[in-house]
Amino acid sequence: MTIAEIAAAARVAEMTVTNYFPRKEDLALDYHGTFTAGLARAVTCRAESESALAALRRDFLAALERHDAVAGFSGAEFARMVTDSPTLTARLRELHDLREEALARALAAETASSGGDLVPRAAAALLATAHRVLFQQVMDLTLAGRSNQEITAAVTRSAQEVFGLLEPSLGGYAVCRGRS
Template sequence: MTGTARAEGLRERKKRQTRQRIADIATGLFLERGFEAVTIAEVAEAAEVSVNTVYNYFPAKEDLFFDRQEEKVQHLSRVIEAREAGESAARAVLRDLRTSLEEKTADGLRPEFRRFVQVIRESAALTARVTLMHELICHAVYDTLREETGAGPDDPLPRLIANQLSWVSSVVQNSVIRLVAAGRDPDDVAREALGRLDLLEAMLGELTLNYAVKNTP
């Protein structure tokens, strides 16, 4: 049993490494030449794997570019789940967004992300995928809020709150991407995005801001 478990672990690790290598090579090609100019066949050749192998790991070409999509989609949900005692879901999301801007850890504020943003804006397919990701984030937050509050399927609040929180996040992220793509300095982008976040917080009602407060132990 131990040998089998060890073998399965090694196989999974090898699969993860292969997946990451293909994604890294594809990203390099996309950043160099643009998303539309690179084919799956070229990625496979550069990674020294078959086209079928690429598709086994990445069913769509956009998945190669957004290889961390699932992590991004689940991020707000994990922030909500890990909120502090006495903190609401909205306060946790706002805190996380503010920290990422103040510490410049948001994707768009990292120096290497500038070309990444440019490639997205040049591709209709990638722009559409970003929109889809925002929708997936909203669905994930909705599921988390329902679970955290025990709300029934007919309760409209989890979905309405999820729509608001995912909207706030997308507005901030899209603002950062737009300003970075325009060539603005990261420090200026962070300051402007923080100001935008303050306005967004002021627009949220008390019901949203005080929804799903985590019980104290």
């Protein structure tokens, strides 16, 4: 379906559609703004004395409990549409990359890192990859026909393991020392 056809079906001007959704793929992946900003938001809004890892773990587990789309919950039909479309799959991969970049910027700011410091970028890559693989597990279990409750139980166990693997290296990284 073209943007013109979508605009006609919605009875709006084509420009209206493109103002809200600059890319056709974003019509399907309409949580892109929330998705790409989510990890950075979890870090910048974390509690005092909470590490970035702890905040991201807490935020992910809460999203699982809510069956939130940003954690991968979408329903089988939608998950199949995304996985069967190379264009949507590529856009989702790009959104994961944008989310990682936003997290890297937030970690750099939170740790007052210099522009050339690779540590925030490396930490963001590890933390975002944890979210990416858990997101994919939610999608895979959705496609396998599992209920949201079954998915939440399975992915919660996986999340504890995955975030646990990161604990020795990132458990004390970017601990919030208070806000000025």
